[in-house]
Amino acid sequence: MKYIISMISALLLLIGFSTKAQETENAPVHTSAWEFTAEKKAPGEYILKFKALIEPGWKLMAASMGDDEPNSRIVFDSLSDTRVKIQALADASAPLKAKEPMLDNMEIKYFENAAEITATVKYNTDSVKDLRGTVNYFILKGEEILPEEVPFTFTADASGNLAGGAGGLKVNEEAAAGLKRPTIDLANPIMKVGGIGNEGESSVWLIFVLGFLGGLVALVTPCVFPMIPLTVSFFTKSAQDRKSGIFNATMYGFFIFLIYVLFSLPFHIAGKADSAIFNNISTNVWLNLAFFVVFVVFALSFFGLFEITLPSGLASKADSKANKNSLVGIFFMALTLVVVSFSCTGPIMGSLLAGAGSAAGGANGAWMLTAGMAGFGIALALPFALFALFPNWLNSLPKSGGWLTSVKVVLGFVEVALAIKFLSNADLVTHWGILHRETFFLIWIIIFGLTTAYLFGLIKFPHDSPVKKLGKVRIFFGILFGAFTLYLIPGITNTKYARIRLMSGFAPPMSYSWYGHSTATEKGAVEPDIINEYEKGLALAKEKNKPVLLDFTGWACVNCRNMEENVWTDPEVHSLIKDNYILISLYTDDRKKLGENDQFLFKSDEGWSKKIVTIGDKYATFQRVNFINQSQPLYVLITPDERLLTLPVAYTPDIQEYSNWLKAGLEGWKKVSNTAQK
Template sequence: MFTGVIHSANSQILEPVKWISEVEKVSDADYNITFKAIVAEGWYIYSQKSSDNFIPKTIFKFNNQEQNYKLNGITIEPNKEPIFDKIFKQNVVKFKGEVLFKQKITTLNSNTKQIKVFVEYQTCDNTKCVPGDFVFDLSLDGSTIESKEIAIDEKSKKLSDELELNITGWNKYKKHTVEEKSNLSIFFLGFLGGLIALLTPCVFPMIPLTVSFFTKSSSNSKKGLFNSLLYGFFIFIIYTLLSVPFHLLDSLDPGILNNISTNVTLNLLFFVIFVVFAFSFFGYYELTLPHSWSAKMDHKADKIGGFIGVFFMALTLTIVSFSCTGPILGTLLGSSLTADGGTIQLTMGMSGFGLALALPFTLFAMFPKWLKSLPKSGGWLQTVKVVLGFIELALALKFLSNADLVEHWGLLKREVFIGLWIIVGIGLMLYLFWKIKFPHDNYTKKLSNGRIFTGIVVIVFVIYLIPGLTNTKYANLKLLSGFPPPIFYTLYDKTSEYPLNLNCYKDLNEGITVAKAENKPILLDFTGWTCVNCRKMEEQVWSKSKIYKILKQDYIIISLYVDDNQKELPKDSQFNYLRANGTVKNIKTYGDKWTALQTTNFHNNSQPFYALLNTNMELLNTTSAYEPNSEYYYLWLKTGLNNFKEYILK
């Protein structure tokens, strides 16, 4: 007979599953843990091993195992053949009735008496799926104890329950995603940033020096080639690993990246840092990491030798080149950790950056004769550095704008922002044509072809910006959508403070009430003040005449700003929300609430994110994310509207 402790779910959501756990002591350090899921009749729980991202998985997370214990092998589940699933329309491995999951562990120290385990899963019947999560507190002294439910008061339980919209219709539509496209785009942006970094005075001169060192100091050419390849590989790995801490943060709180990107203090800090970097690029002072850091790394490289020595040489390059790569990496960091970005995009961007930096060291080692074709270091590197300084000033304004939008200060209205960009552009143009100069410039009256070409590009860009200062139809600078503040954040009088003067409701209940009264479908729009892709959708897709018409006439738009973290909820509406991983989030602001609402109902925390619903919270079409193809988006809206008309005729 199976004995153990029954664990109850938190009261936020419907739970067709009960859990029992049992701990069996095998030796002084070894234990067998069994989790038993008791699934209600008509419901199923899914395997841990699904290879399809759209099929839910059962996931066990063992807390603090690095310090206290290790897992012996994987968590074992029943061996069962796939069967057809009516919701996902394919064969999947799923279980019903009573299901046993088993895991062996070995404790690493005698003080380990208790461990915590999280289980996340979805339970589905033939019409719907319900998310579930449990927290197990397991004693290892031979007995079992009931897991301690995290205490949240009745008010918090009630308000948490209200986040659950009980959305139906998931079985009718496949999930829509554009993740792969955006990840590839951010990788190439990172790669482009790395190529730019190669042209800076901190990195470019290192290419021939480093490659020559490897090829000449090694006992044979093959070893020199191998070390150069290894050197490039380590550069790539170092920059990729810089994104790992953000994955850990994201696993603790799915909204953490949103909070980072919209945090006013951090955005102001980025603004100051970028301005400081800009004037460093102009040559007024030099920013470097402490010399002791690079000296210590260089010493280790000389002392150790071999694989590890090459690694420390790569680390030394990373540290020494920081004054030039830091601002470019900061731009990549700031653009990736946005409401519409995320840790995967950050990793892709950092990987692209590292690959671009590593390539020349590898290629020139393979073809050393190419070294002779490299241009000599000189004044052109100083020009590149100053140009980057102007770009840093322009990017600094974006971070200041983020803070201004979130706090609604009104300091950087759209026209002010664009005007400042025009001033920066004019300054860059004057520098390129030698009308102004900076310290360390080697002034020459003769203009190179490169300076002339770049100057012309800057002039064209400044001319393009000028209509953005007006209150005309040409003010929508579509090529820059998402970078300047939104069109409705303007100095001119506007009849609406919403995108394109559309009547968007910022309160969920108010929007649903209006939709019922007017008998219209709902476009639920999860957006953000600092969301670049949200602005691109509004200014490049929503602005299309036929899309604008259907949005204005046929839909009730409910725009929920997940980064509205400065506007607090009324005191009686603030509560503690129990997350799926067992931690508690204090819901104090509207941004907190809408983030929790999105993750609870859609298991998604990216923006923009769209759902078409009727007033009974039934899906009218697949959910959608960033979709720059206006024809596809129009068809998506039109299909949802037709499905709504069929619904009301029933």
Template sequence: MKKLFPVLTVFLFTIFSQLLSAQGEQVSWSTSVEKISDAEYELVMKASIVENWHLYTTDIPEGGPIPTSFTFEGEGEDFKLEGEIVESEAHTEYDNIFEMELSFFDREAVFRQKITLLNPELSAIQGLVEYQACDDKSCIFSDADLAFSLDGGKAEVKQLEVDDKSAQLSEKLKLDLKNAELLLESDQRHDQNAGLLSIFAIGFLGGLIALLTPCVFPMIPLTVSFFTKHSGNRKKGVTNAVLYGAFIVLIYVLLSLPFHFLDSIDPEILNTISTNVWLNVAFFVIFVFFAFSFFGYYELTLPSSWGNKMDSASGAGGVIGIFFMALTLAIVSFSCTGPILGSLLVGSLTAEGGAMQLTAGITGFGFALALPFALFALFPNWLNSLPRSGGWMTTVKVVLGFLELALAFKFLSNADLVQHWGIFKREIFLGIWVVIFALMALYLFGKIRFPHDGPLKKLGFLRISTAILSAAFVVYLVSGIFGNNLKLLSGFPPPAFYSVKQQESDCPLGLNCFKDFDEGLEYARANNKPILLDFTGWACVNCRKMEENVWSVPKVYEQLRDNYVLISLYVDDRKELPEDKQFNFQMESGRVKKIRTIGEKWATFQAINFQTASQPYYIIMTPEMELLGAPQQYSDTDTYYNWLKSGAESVQ
């Protein structure tokens, strides 16, 4: 199989299609009424949704997130509902956390409910909408009062009264926080530039690996010698070599530019790679092709005519000729660079800043490829220190082939999660990786050979070291099959809940926790320990991600278990409070909200004390209400661990 251009086309198209990708209320509501006849009306509820957030529909399967729901005062007495609520068109995708198809709205949603009047004197209707909205970092669980005017007048929400009991219960929700100024600090500490630098570094690492392959490495001394010997003088040779390197970077950067000119992109497309079953299966097939090309069973190349044309154009001389020389290198080295670049970018890009991340990653990759040409032109004596081309480069390609094969099964695992086939449970997936890396260790020890391997006379130190490292990784993977958290592989194996053996627990990870603030506070005072206040939700996707991917890391788990009293307050808990605990709460806006469920109580508690309504949301504080640090939300392991550690040390 000499050419696999169709595979390349599919690969580039699928990668690039996936890389396209506030304060205030995330969802705002407006109402209107359409008169059908003297006794028939249609109530219209319109939701305006902030960009990158989505609102769930009214029909969500049991066990999923909170559906949008409407209640209307006077139903059955003053009017009756005709049929079900009719919704505008929604998006439907599979959710890995809830393991079900979920429907949601972006930007805007319209709900319509037909009614028939039973009371001809009725001129207005009061209603309430309860809903959940999420972005890729957090969720909110909220409600809003609705008012409908049937006589053409202004619709005004009827305010509830705050009696003495409500005033007393409302006052109990308010905390006398110390160090409250910490709430004004950024709770995310998220630096987009730092994120782009990380992607650049990943791309740079991939470029360094590509340099060691037989497609690129032999070109370094040949190209540098060409510039230094055929440019007339050393200064011009150095200039041309540096220009050659700059053009290499430019060529790779140009691949990402079209995506910066697309004005309107559906944010959810950036998540398709983890939710679309056929795309993940396609990636599995493509990466298996890449792997076996690295194993030497066939050559994966672009059409030879492309390289010939670019090579001919490079003879034009001057700046134009140097540009086409760089383009020739990019084309002829594709069989080695394409799979590496594709693997790194697909594995590292997130739903944030897709086009910028693509540019950062590709720039890092191109920069790593270009750097040796400039450096060796500046310091030609360094060429003597380069190792000779030889069989070691074939070994590098085969090792890359095993890594590509492992990554391929990651995509197949994604498809399995999406379709819920139940084939690649966590233990099965890890077992496949055990086989792959065990075979890699055997290859490095010389027990397995591939088509383009030459005679192996002796094992070098680096090869033996890599073989031992691979064998140790196999042991590490085996430990994961038997319950180890595998923090080094966070996000790669299927999540802990997708396991052959599942465990039920009232608290995350079996930790000791409280679901009532007053009970947890009393325990913290009795044991003189700081509090981790966890605002969460039963239907909060990112809350589960934090618990599974961050809390489960041993050093974080130990902090939670040993140094804190965990109080988890579920703001979407629909269980009703006892009658004597229900009350009306007046918000700062003047709106009076009826607190009748556990979730409404804790959502209000979060809003009035911490001025936020998103989850996950974490506070560390002493039992005396002294904040020990700025709030945290969806975070990486190291940031979260350092935050917990700093808080615990400050009270010792």
């Protein structure tokens, strides 16, 4: 069991680190105080002094340690780095020296109780300006060695003197008050309509079904398919009687299911520690880029360039315990199958992980992942139990052969397509502009066009067996992929057919286009009327005397795109929004930075804190503190003076239900307006 949990610990660390970096103020853990001062040495040249008090028992590594060793360094931010050059970095006093057993008896230089580092810097510019950065250092105690950092700021005055102080973001009460709106009262809407109840249930079942389908696909891969007759035969022949053979095979299938479900356990733990972890998976730039690289690597493996396997020692260890004739032995037989088939099942499980993150935010994402893994495990385990119950069915199974290799190649093309989706997520939240909607469709057309050509034998890979005759199954899937390729072609056009329903939420939005606001967009949706700044939209609502539809959305939010392209385009819904509401769409994953003076550290009444650095940070926190919710989409109807008209709703694909909710908001607005007139 511990092997299953440890296999995804590295990904959890990456997710946890990126989330923690956004949620908490960076502060030294084992130093009780830092002091920053500056001494003018010559015009444009200064000695910056960094003094630290160190907690008892801890050692702070000296600046004189090498670059490839644990050390202390001064790192300026990108703007300050262009202003000054570090001429010398030194320890203000001689450090202590000792052999460190934990570092292979390396001689380390360190400080205890107190330390001072000096940096001599010279300005590259004519004028002396502010400097910002961090002290990056390692601390050591016993068998613990930790990297830490502390921010600093040196402020320049009119005379060219520098005054140092603690850096990082500061608590700004005025800015914090702008996020928490006191008139928004979730307990007392004008109309008791709406509410966030079981909106995620259908998505959980969808993830379960997708997981089940993924498990069925995994069954016909070269890593799993040949194991079915071998394993079932082993249980039925080695058992003392048919009843015990069926029991053993059934337990084998159950343990396969259990092991895959256990994959989701660490995410439940991490979700309790940080409810935004799954939202972070779907919107974090670096995680999406990491998924892009991983899926490309998996695709290359499926194409036969190399084989991806888990460490052989893990498989050997599991296999050695599988010889025991007991439930423990059967469990380890199941674990052995999971380990040795990883090169085929890993990419499919990775898709489930990413799909759970994209489909829901907050703690619900862990349950979605569990649902996906449960579906995957059931599909993979079911044949072992069924064939044990009905061993004659084994005779109907097709023989292993070259068709299994073809399955892997087709999966490789699918993995490339999924990799493009993750690259698109990163592009959307950063606005790089490299994967507009039409570019995305063009790449997918090429990918699935090549898949079609491969299935019809027009192209092949070096390890493929010669295709002497196209089978019916191969022809069927060739036609299927070919039809899908043709279906995608209108996506690159500037016509009314460019809005491809099946790709809603998967491809970039219509507004992220080669053509700008295309003809199809202007005729069908409300994008041109959207305002992306809350205060600006609120001011317009007061000017027009209209209620507000708040749309908490995200560039990488699949369900948001589904709502915009399939619900908002309905004529009645479109008219209700366009004619009666001021639409304010707030992107909670927008990575564009706020102005330097607009960045601050938000501290909530509940004790948590968050750095407000980007537009997404601002509106995600706005959503969290006012509506106690972090998932997207979230729709809220308010008056221009910020009174709640109805209860908020989340993903609502039922057009009539969403339309009725909008109408209820208008009824509430009439009540408010009539009361005001009296």
